[in-house]
Amino acid sequence: MKSITTILKGTIATAALFAITQCTTAANASGGDEKTFIVGPQTVDCTGVAPMKCLQVKETQSGAWTNFYSNINGFTYEPGYEYVLKVKTEKIENPPMDGSSIKYTLVKEVSKTKK
Structure with a gap:
C-alpha cells in the first residue's frame, strides 16, 4: 500500500x-500591450485624489497633450526634455478605488531630446 x-x-x-x-x-x-508615448518637457498642475503634477503625454506627434496621472515604472523624468518611450501596459485585476486600472512599465527609452 x-x-x-x-x-x-x-x-x-x-x-x-x-x-x-x-x-x-x-x-x-x-500580459499587456506595448505603446509609444511622447512625454513633454514640462509637468502641469492637475488634480487626481489630491493636487499633483502630471506628465504631459501623447501617442502621436500630431496628437494633443493629455495629463498623465499614473507612474511609468522604471522611468525617471527629467524636466526640460521630451521623451519617446516604449511602454508596456498591463490591466490590473483589482485596482484600488483611487488608482489606475492599468500598470505602465518602461520597455525602452527611444529618445531624449533637450527642449
Whole structure:
C-alpha cells in the first residue's frame, strides 16, 4: 500500500505543479500591450485624489497633450526634455478605488531630446 500511496502523492503533486505552471504562462502571455508615448518637457498642475503634477503625454506627434496621472515604472523624468518611450501596459485585476486600472512599465527609452 505504501508504494501506491507514494505514487498517488507524486502524481497529484506533479499535476498540481503542471496546472500552476500553465496558469502562470497563460497570464504572462496575455500580459499587456506595448505603446509609444511622447512625454513633454514640462509637468502641469492637475488634480487626481489630491493636487499633483502630471506628465504631459501623447501617442502621436500630431496628437494633443493629455495629463498623465499614473507612474511609468522604471522611468525617471527629467524636466526640460521630451521623451519617446516604449511602454508596456498591463490591466490590473483589482485596482484600488483611487488608482489606475492599468500598470505602465518602461520597455525602452527611444529618445531624449533637450527642449
